[in-house]
Amino acid sequence: MQVSRAVAAVAGAAAVLCLFVLPADAETPSAKPSPVPITQTLGQLGDRAGIFVGTAVDMTALDNEPTYRARVASEFTSVTPENVMKWQQVGPARGVLDFAAADELVSFAQANHQRVRGHTLVWHNQLPSWLTSGVADGSITPDQLRDILRQHILDEVGHFKGKVAQWDVVNEALNEDGTFRSTIWLQQLGPGYIADAFTWAHQADPGAKLFYNDFNLESVGAKSDAALKLVQDLRSQGVHVDGIGIQGHLGAQFPAPGTIQENLKRMSDAGFLTEITEGDVRIVLPTDATNLEAQAEGYRVLLDACLLTRRCGGLTVWGFTGLHSWVPGVFNGQGAAGVLDANFNAKPAYNALRTDLVLAARSRDDD
Ligand code: XIL
Numbered sequence: 613m614q615v616s617r618a619v620a621a622v623a624g625a626a627a628v629l630c631l632f633v634l635p636a637d638a639e640t641p642s643a644k645p646s647p648v649p650i651t652q653t654l655g656q657l658g659d660r661a662g663i664f665v666g667t668a669v670d671m672t673a674l675d676n677e678p679t680y681r682a683r684v685a686s687e688f689t690s691v692t693p694e695n696v697m698k699w700q701q702v703g704p705a706r707g708v709l710d711f712a713a714a715d716e717l718v719s720f721a722q723a724n725h726q727r728v729r730g731h732t733l734v735w736h737n738q739l740p741s742w743l744t745s746g747v748a749d750g751s752i753t754p755d756q757l758r759d760i761l762r763q764h765i766l767d768e769v770g771h772f773k774g775k776v777a778q779w780d781v782v783n784e785a786l787n788e789d790g791t792f793r794s795t796i797w798l799q800q801l802g803p804g805y806i807a808d809a810f811t812w813a814h815q816a817d818p819g820a821k822l823f824y825n826d827f828n829l830e831s832v833g834a835k836s837d838a839a840l841k842l843v844q845d846l847r848s849q850g851v852h853v854d855g856i857g858i859q860g861h862l863g864a865q866f867p868a869p870g871t872i873q874e875n876l877k878r879m880s881d882a883g884f885l886t887e888i889t890e891g892d893v894r895i896v897l898p899t900d901a902t903n904l905e906a907q908a909e910g911y912r913v914l915l916d917a918c919l920l921t922r923r924c925g926g927l928t929v930w931g932f933t934g935l936h937s938w939v940p941g942v943f944n945g946q947g948a949a950g951v952l953d954a955n956f957n958a959k960p961a962y963n964a965l966r967t968d969l970v971l972a973a974r975s976r977d978d979d
Contacts, residue, residue, distance in 0.1 A: 626821035650966050654951075655689035657966060660973030663918060664727055665965075666690025668890065669921070670936045671713050672723065674720065679956055680936065685720075690727040692928055693717050694887070694938075697730055698738040700785045702768055706742045711771050717747030718775050729889065729928060730823065732783040733765050734809045736795035747796050754800045761797070762812050769816035778925075780825035780857055781813045782806050788828060790838030804838065807851045814852040825857030825889055830869035830914075832878075843884055855885030855923075860914045861930065863946070864906040868913040876921040885923050888914050890930040892938045893961065894949040908960040911951060915965055919972045927965075 646822045650657070658665035667688045671850045673680040684691065695701060696713035704710055720909045721728045748751035752760065758851060769779060786792050797805045806824075813822050823853065824843055829836045839856055856879050862868065869875075893910035911929075918924040931937040933956060934948040951962040 616816060632850060644863065650970055652966075653687045654962075654965055654969065657969035657973055658689055658926065661919060661969050661976060662972075663924065664690040664928070664971075666692060666727070666729065666926060666928035667932050668692045668694040668731075668928065668930045669717055669720075670694050671696050671932065673936050674717070680933075683932070683952075685724045687932070688726065688930060690729060690926060691717060691721050692729040692731050692976060694931070695738070697768070698732060698735070699743070699764060699876045700738040700740050703740050703743075703764060706739070706746075709767055709771075711768075714772070718772065718812040722775075727777045728772075728775060729887075730772060730779040731889075732768075732780040733768060733813060734761065734781060734797060734805070735783040736797065737784075739796075744796065747800060757796075757800050758805075758808070761801070761809065765809060765812040766816045769813050769820065773817040774819065776817070776820055778821040778823055778855075779813055779817075781809050781822045781853075783825045784827065785824070786826055786835055786838050786842070788835055790834040790841075797830040805934075807846055810846060810851045810853050811814070811857070821854040821885060822852060823855045823857040823887065823889070824853065825859065827859040827861050827890075829856065830860060830862070830872045830875065830917075832871040832875045836875050840879055840882060840884075844882060847883075853884075855879075855887060855925075857887050857889035859930075860888040860891035860927075862891075862910040862914070863943075864893050864895045864903045864910055868910045872913060872917040873920055875891070876917050876924055880921050880923045885925055886918070886921060887925045888918050891915075891927055892930045892937065892949040893938065894943055894946040897945055897947050899948045902962045907948075908964040912964045912968055915968055919968065924977055 654665040665686060666689055669684055669691045674684060693714055697715060701713065702709060702711055718728055747757060785793055792798050792803055810822055824839060826839055829839050843853045843856060879886050891914045893907040895907055915927050918927050929951060931950050933950045933952045933954055935954045937949045939949040940947040951959055951965060953959055
């Protein structure tokens with residue numbers, strides 16, 4: 613892909629260009645550049661660079677906060693429901709389907725010409741209590757559970773057929789050491805539930821791209837080895853699987869993943885799509901100039917790995933302001949994980965993403 617080589621060539625320049633790009637009339641290096649502010653959004657720049665730039669969407673905020681809603685519409689070319697396509701939301705009681713909130717997001721996306729990533733069909737979290745308690749008290753047998761899972765996937769994927777471009781079919785099924793996570797799915801159905809889930813999803817919408825999605829898949833290691841082996845094994849069994857979703861939940865207190873590009877490349881070389889599906893870089897509060905820079909570096913590493921990898925479709929951030937983020941509720945003392953601050957102002961991370969997107973787009977234009 614042309615973008616890859618071109619980005620590599622200009623990657624070093626990214627650090628110094630910061631918020632500005634040289635205008636076309638800066639003919640020689642000695643000409644004094646009059647900086648031109650980057651006015652395009654992440655999504656618009658992503659279009660030019662050939663990738664989607666998306667966000668997870670908090671439906672409560674979308675409904676109640678006009679600034680948030682306007683920014684989701686203007687800044688991004690892809691949306692993922694943060695919660696409203698999860699089983700707990702779409703299946704509140706046994707035999708009851710509720711796609712109202714998810715339908716609202718899909719309509720919003722259509723009105724704003726955005727792609728929709730569906731998240732997620734099979735996970736061990738945010739399951740409806742009728743299901744977990746039924747399994748726990750034995751009133752739902754393994755055979756019944758398999759039928760329930762099949763129906764859930766057929767119902768949900770079928771409902772959104774043609775409207776959801778990609779599904780995270782199975783989410784977080786692996787442990788850090790690459791073994792299968794012990795969930796109700798593994799315990800009740802055995803590891804075959806993964807192949808079944810992909811098969812049913814493909815049956816319900818043959819046009820949707822189907823992903824295995826997980827965290828801590830950024831670097832080469834036991835877990836990403838296992839994810840790649842999993843999708844390869846599925847494919848060799850004739851199961852339809854398109855790609856691997858690398859969640860991309862990072863912390864500014866840790867080194868950015870050094871082997872992410874190599875990792876995405878091997879997935880791509882093996883014939884799989886990749887996406888950064890839930891990128892964020894949390895900070896141990898309070899923020900300061902140093903940790904904001906480290907955060908920017910984390911975001912840049914995620915973006916650049918995608919830009920540099922054939923068949924990487926895009927970067928989705930898991931919320932774009934610190935106010936609308938899962939981080940403070942889960943990681944004690946941490947937050948400010950988004951690229952914008954609580955007042956929707958750009959942080960260094962936002963400018964870093966824009967700079968690298970501009971460089972990728974310019975390189976592409978030049979090819
Ligand atoms: C999180 C949401 O952001 C929270 O609002 C919710 O309470 C819990 O789930 N990995 C995933 C996402 O795949 O679905 C999770 O989203 C974050 C971690």
